[in-house]
């Protein structure tokens with residue numbers, strides 16, 4: 499019976515994470531990647547739990563955003579992106595050097611749960627949040643797998659911050675910048 503129990507538990511974790519991600523208005527492709535559920539299962543979950551809510555969540559289709567400009571275009575955005583990266587480190591998906599702590603396929607469920615935890619903490623902290631769940635997902639993917647987004651520690655204030663690694667003048671610390 500142990501194997502059946504484990505399968506049941508695993509399935510429940512997948513469904514719970516998918517519902518949490520739908521609530522965050524994550525895109526179907528993101529939910530599929532993080533939970534390994536099929537598009538059909540995700541569509542049915544959305545239809546049974548969210549479609550007839552008083553304030554329905556939007557179901558987002560299409561590809562997740564991958565451009566880094568919306569994350570670093572202004573000083574305010576760089577401050578918020580940097581704060582989110584610090585939250586990712588405190589939620590255990592990035593280490594102290596802002597490198598990924600988990601990348602194995604079997605750890606996607608845990609990555610998904612910790613990304614939700616990061617976004618929920620961010621929403622609780624910031625009065626007028628500018629970054630959606632998909633922005634966080636984009637930030638994470640660019641930081642761990644791309645070369646356009648840089649992150650380093652300011653020599654003056656010791657804060658970690660993110661910047662556009664391809665922009666010539668884009669790497670000033672948003673906290674020290676006036």
Ligand SMILES: [Zn+2]
Nearest residue numbers: 652655671674
């Ligand atoms: Zn600084």
